[in-house]
Every structure is written in structure tokens, then in C-alpha cells.
Amino acid sequence: MPADIQWSRQLLKRYGHAAAAHNDYPPVGPLQQGFAALDLLRALRNGSRPLHLAVSLPLMRGALSDRYLACLGREIELLSCHIGADQPVQRIHLSRGAMNTGQLHSLLTQVRQRFSVHALAFGDDSVEVDPAQADWTSMGALRELGFNHVSIGVMDAYSPAAGVVVDFRDPRKTRWLIEAARTLQFASVNIDLGYGRTWQSLTSFRRKLAAIIELQPDRILLFDYAYPPQRYRSRQRCSTCEFATAPDKQAMYQHALEQLDVAGYCYIGLGQFALKDDPLAAARENGSLQLNALGYSCQPSADLLGLGVGGISQIGTLQLHSRRDLASYQSQLESGQLAVFYGRNCTAQEQLQSTLSAALLRDGQADLQAIEASFGALARNYLSACQPALEQMAADGLLKLTPQALRILPAGRLLVGAVCKVLEQGRTEPVAMRRRFGAF
Known part of the structure; x- marks a missing residue:
């Protein structure tokens, strides 16, 4: 087993499903x-x-x-x-x-x-x-x-x-x-x-x-x-x-x-x-x-910028998907129209969550002070909503949480997706967070 990875069947059983469900990035x-x-x-x-x-x-x-x-x-x-x-x-x-x-x-x-x-x-x-x-x-x-x-x-x-x-x-x-x-x-x-x-x-x-x-x-x-x-x-x-x-x-x-x-x-x-x-x-x-x-x-x-059927684009805060069925995609283009059909504008909270997740998935840690400097009070409120679930993960050994940083530990290397899943829920109330992630 790699030195920077700690294998735990108990933690995999508890958090593995949430981690696997976050295999694609950005969500x-x-x-x-x-x-x-x-x-x-x-x-x-x-x-x-x-x-x-x-x-x-x-x-x-x-x-x-x-x-x-x-x-x-x-x-x-x-x-x-x-x-x-x-x-x-x-x-x-x-x-x-x-x-x-x-x-x-x-x-x-x-x-x-x-x-x-x-x-x-x-x-x-x-x-x-x-x-x-x-x-x-x-x-x-x-x-x-x-x-x-x-x-x-x-x-x-x-x-x-x-x-x-x-x-x-x-x-x-x-x-x-x-x-x-x-x-x-x-x-x-x-x-x-x-x-x-x-x-x-x-x-x-x-x-x-x-x-x-x-x-x-x-x-x-x-x-x-x-x-x-x-x-x-x-x-x-x-x-x-x-x-x-x-x-x-x-x-x-x-x-x-x-x-x-x-x-x-x-x-x-x-x-x-x-x-x-x-x-x-x-x-x-x-x-x-x-x-x-x-x-x-x-x-x-x-x-x-995605081209072709089912193309995925992420331009700034805008996420877009083209039509996923070939017939509709070709019909749109042959009539001189782009086949864009599904989309969403990412909110400031979603941008914050994406910034946190990307840092963890790339570097294994997130500088919370730098993120707060960029997002202000939104970052404090967001992390406060995630706090109970993150503290539980810290108690389980997946991560180390301080006011300055969130760092993934060896036991969390394979389960960082579960941490990102928690961060996706930062817009919910703390009670809902505890109900969803407090017990597995």
C-alpha cells in the first residue's frame, strides 16, 4: 500500500459510497x-x-x-x-x-x-x-x-x-x-x-x-x-x-x-x-x-468548450450541455441553430464549493484563510454549515480541520470524494447536515 494512503475497511464501508459517487469533477x-x-x-x-x-x-x-x-x-x-x-x-x-x-x-x-x-x-x-x-x-x-x-x-x-x-x-x-x-x-x-x-x-x-x-x-x-x-x-x-x-x-x-x-x-x-x-x-x-x-x-x-452531441461546456460560471440524442443534435445544427439545451449558472455558493473541492482533489488541502479572503462572510457561513460533518470526519481520521486549513490525511486519500460530497451540502442547514452525514 502506498505510504501516503491508509487502508481502512471500516472507513470504506462508512464513506465509500459517497466517495465513489463523486468520481467526476467538476460535479x-x-x-x-x-x-x-x-x-x-x-x-x-x-x-x-x-x-x-x-x-x-x-x-x-x-x-x-x-x-x-x-x-x-x-x-x-x-x-x-x-x-x-x-x-x-x-x-x-x-x-x-x-x-x-x-x-x-x-x-x-x-x-x-x-x-x-x-x-x-x-x-x-x-x-x-x-x-x-x-x-x-x-x-x-x-x-x-x-x-x-x-x-x-x-x-x-x-x-x-x-x-x-x-x-x-x-x-x-x-x-x-x-x-x-x-x-x-x-x-x-x-x-x-x-x-x-x-x-x-x-x-x-x-x-x-x-x-x-x-x-x-x-x-x-x-x-x-x-x-x-x-x-x-x-x-x-x-x-x-x-x-x-x-x-x-x-x-x-x-x-x-x-x-x-x-x-x-x-x-x-x-x-x-x-x-x-x-x-x-x-x-x-x-x-x-x-x-x-x-x-x-x-x-x-x-x-x-464542448463540441458535438452531448458536449459539456464550462465557461466561467456557466455550465452547459448540448442535446444528448444524436437526431436532435443534428436536426438543430442542420437548421442553423446550436444544440445547447441543458444548463445552469453557478451561484456564488457553488463557486465556493467548487474552489474547495478542486483544492482538495488537486493538492490534498485547502487554504481556508485564502478562500475566506476571496469569498468573505459567505465562506465562513458555508463552512459553518459543513462543520458538524467535517468534525465527524476529522474524528474518524479522514482529515485535519483548523481555522487556517482543511487537510486530507492518509486515511482520507481514497475517500476525498466523500469530503467533497459534504462540501456540496454547505447550502443546507446544520441540522439537515447532521441528519444526512452524522451517521452511516
Whole structure:
């Protein structure tokens, strides 16, 4: 077990569910329907921070992908004319999907022509690939298009027969993709590694983990199938009976922590691990680590602009989602309208909560005096509402709370999401806080 992590079955049983439910950051509050594209355009015109572009590509081929590409092009045109030249795009992130090299080249040409893409972005763009859709040729094409960080999903077999345990025995395709990435000089390779389905046993998971560790990817994202990363949620339709029991999940999780530590991986947070010489590990040590909806990053803080179906944007205090069904998204764009539909303006309290959570998830501590200097009396009142639950967590050894700072202790490293969950409730009355978090 890593020296800065303390394993406690009792604390995992008490706080683990709340921690797992906070796997995605930033948390998305209740969104309202009917947000107008004007809200997004106004936020872009008034924005001053650099941008990260996240392009969503669904799985489709042929004429369907041509139609989708045309809609993406229209969306790029509608948005780019509202972004100033002093707002550089620092990073382009491409989600999993199926487009041929020519289509991707056309898409990225449009992006780089219409947006002020920072020179550094060409060496720091990231892409998700599906092993079923990728090979050496497609990896080479992605590298030539400027992508330098790749994330590979390593999923077990889909829809196994009832009662059948699926064994991960053949890592050859994953090995080929990692070898391709290294030969093509990608800066980093991340593997998404899931656990906790009923058709996994501890033995089969051990084999799967050992096969991945042997390949030595730069980064590994370990996630519970019950709380998958955002990019898998549109594909996963599972009932609770398809997930392993809590003891089985804990056994897999503990084994992964122990083996990844032995293999030289550092725990960054939110299930993300990185080799000790990876820039993410260095950024965590020197306090320069950043975090947004795309995960941990070494790049400076930026706003997020989502393109494509289900795109997620965070521009200043505005959170927006585009339509999530493909037909509606394409219909909107083909009629010349942006497909923005769900949204919310974050209140000052929500901004405070986000600031606190981000500090804990990045640095493992929050400077309460600096936060109070920024938010004034709001911060004092907010933390006062959280005080009973935070004091209980302090008594349980998860954190240390003083008037100056909130610091996560080794017993809380794996449960920081539960602390963030408490901080989300700072707008409620102390009595309600005690009722919700005072006893588990």
C-alpha cells in the first residue's frame, strides 16, 4: 500500500459510497432545460481565459459520419466567431468514435482555422481510442494530426452469459497499441481499467491487472464499473444486479492499490495513477496540478468548450450541455441553430464549493484563510454549515480541520470524494447536515 494512503475497511464501508459517487469533477448540479444558445455565446464573448476544446465523436460510419462531420463544422462556425483572438485554445481533446483519417483531418483543419490554437496545443492534444476501432495505421494518423496523449479503454467481453466469469487472457491488442504509441513517440499512454462486475472474479481481475502492469503504460485510470468515467456512461446500461458485491469490489480495489504501488505508480486522485517519472506525478508534488471535466492535467487552468452531441461546456460560471440524442443534435445544427439545451449558472455558493473541492482533489488541502479572503462572510457561513460533518470526519481520521486549513490525511486519500460530497451540502442547514452525514 502506498505510504501516503491508509487502508481502512471500516472507513470504506462508512464513506465509500459517497466517495465513489463523486468520481467526476467538476460535479454537475441540477441542469435546467431550455437554455438558449445566446447564453453560451454571451459567455464566450465575455470570456478571457484560455480554452480547452472537447470534441465528442459517436460511433458511426459512412454517410452517417459524413452528416455528423458537417454538423460539427457548422457548430464550429457558429461558435468560433464569438471567441476573441486573445483566447487561445491550449488543448484539443477527441473522444472515442469512428472517423476515417480524411474526416479527422478535415475536422481538425476547421478547428485550427477557426480557433486561435496555441502553438503548444499541437504537441499536447489528447485522444481516446477504442481497441476495437484502432490499429497501427490509425495510431500513426492520429500522431500526424498532432495528438500526443492517448487513452485506451481496456474493457472485458461484453454481455457474457449468465453466471460466466470473463477472464482477461489476451492483452495482445492492447500491447500493440501501446507499442505503436511508444514507437510513434506519444508523450503518454493511459489505460482505463474497470473492476466490479459480477462476471469478474478476484482471480480474473488479478490476471487482468497483471497483464496491464506488464505493459507499463504511463498512466492507469482505475474505476468502479458502477461509477464509470463520463465517456463510458452513454454506452453503459446496467442494473444493480450486474455489479459485484461490496466485499468483492473492496478486494479488487485493495489488490490494485497494492500492485500498482509495487509497480511504481503514484496515486494522483479520482482513480488516476501515474508512474513516478510522469509529469502528472511531478505536478502533484510541486503544486501545479490542474483538474477539469477532462481529468487531471499539467496545463494552466482554462475554460472548457464542448463540441458535438452531448458536449459539456464550462465557461466561467456557466455550465452547459448540448442535446444528448444524436437526431436532435443534428436536426438543430442542420437548421442553423446550436444544440445547447441543458444548463445552469453557478451561484456564488457553488463557486465556493467548487474552489474547495478542486483544492482538495488537486493538492490534498485547502487554504481556508485564502478562500475566506476571496469569498468573505459567505465562506465562513458555508463552512459553518459543513462543520458538524467535517468534525465527524476529522474524528474518524479522514482529515485535519483548523481555522487556517482543511487537510486530507492518509486515511482520507481514497475517500476525498466523500469530503467533497459534504462540501456540496454547505447550502443546507446544520441540522439537515447532521441528519444526512452524522451517521452511516
